[in-house]
Ligand SMILES: Cc1cc2nc3c(=O)[nH]c(=O)nc-3n(C[C@H](O)[C@H](O)[C@H](O)COP(=O)(O)OP(=O)(O)OC[C@H]3O[C@@H](n4cnc5c(N)ncnc54)[C@H](O)[C@@H]3O)c2cc1C
């Protein structure tokens with residue numbers, strides 16, 4: 001749930017100005033379907049780069065339910081979200097995909113030569129012959145803090161991620177949450193903040209025990225404070241926070257003076273920049289045909305939870321099927337001069353060579 | 359069958375009949391009870407099926423599991439009586455259960 005810790009978010013601040021990465025295919029989203037797309041593309045000699053805003057592969061399976069069982073993957077009577085992710089990674093290894101984590105694809109446009117240019121929020125650019133959108137329910141984005149009236153302060157003095165660590169220097173800071181993001185940032189920002197108060201609703205933390213221990217040591221040394229309770233009130237004006245009211249279990253209200261609040265309440269999926277790429281959308285989903293799973297733009301495909309067509313089911317199984325047909329169509333674009341012959345992995349020497357089993 | 363009463367933040371009551379074996383969340387969604395969103399479909403992965411169990415029923419529903427407590431960290435105005443309704447299984451003994459829905463589901 002909490003994977004927006006210091007390293008991931010800090011990196012986002014530095015845009016790189018290197019030359020674009022040129023490749024056959026860019027896959028947007030490294031969920032189960034994006035991962036399997038690597039396999040199907042690989043079988044038809046298409047090399048892929050994957051980009052995901054998360055700092056790890058697996059999409060919903062890894063982020064929302066790593067430990068929970070899935071019972072409807074053909075051939076695997078029961079497999080957990082994380083295990084499925086690990087097995088997919090093993091299965092696609094022969095095709096040597098390149099992963100780009102912790103960044104969101106913000107822009108997608110067609111170049112004069114027919115290829116596509118993609119740019120991420122870190123400023124990294126890619127040029128690809130085909131694009132596969134496997135964006136699921138959209139980009140994983142921090143959830144809004146469940147506090148009345150918080151909208152008024154968002155972006156000015158209430159934040160859900162750290163863009164620049166320096167922004168918090170010499171400020172009176174309140175951090176809310178009990179997961180790794182909240183604890184990691186507490187430990188990271190304590191030395192530079194003017195004051196720091198951590199607020200969590202219960203004694204138990206989801207964060208790593210050693211971070212919690214370290215935090216309590218800082219409290220002991222009077223370098224920061226810890227408050228058991230929930231934020232019940234926000235005080236301030238024009239979006240500038242002046243204080244927060246923390247309600248403890250027994251109902252008592254404590255006022256903490258502050259200039260800024262960092263709140264970590266997990267992640268949720270938002271469509272995000274996909275809406276700006278000029279593709280036809282239907283209720284935040286991308287309509288595709290069921291022969292190629294191509295969008296309204298030739299060469300841009302959409303597979304998995306993000307697409308829609310008559311009879312669509314948001315199942316991993318369906319997403320896998322979609323990637324196989326998509327790869328056939330992508331082949332015609334990436335290798336227009338080559339004829340595609342239908343082959344089985346069981347018996348084809350050439351496919352087995354690609355898989356490294358021969 | 360078990361009768362479950364949902365009381366919304368504004369006091370509106372909705373009474374539904376739930377089949378033992380289903381969850382309180384499923385009973386709510388099946389009957390379009392307002393105030394329960396259940397974005398993740400009952401996987402204890404979203405905290406948008408948050409309810410307050412009426413004090414008279416808290417012993418029968420029991421406390422939240424550890425995984426549920428973790429997820430409750432993301433809910434709005436969590437109280438001692440807070441539960442995620444997708445984690446409460448309907449049993450005959452819960453016939454008459456009363457739960458309140460919070461002002462907001464986040
Ligand atoms: C609790 C739960 C239980 C489930 N159980 C089952 C089950 O039993 N069986 C089943 O078949 N399905 C199940 N599902 C559904 C299944 O997880 C989804 O169908 C599947 O994850 C879809 O895979 P995907 O690769 O299409 O998208 P996702 O898994 O949603 O991955 C998409 C990825 O794309 C990234 N992304 C999106 N936009 C951008 C962008 N602009 N830039 C960078 N990255 C981006 C996202 O961050 C995300 O990581 C379950 C879902 C949940 C939540």
Ligand code: FES
Pocket residue numbers: 383395396397398399400401402403404405406407429442443444445
């Ligand atoms: S429905 Fe998502 S946690 Fe209950």
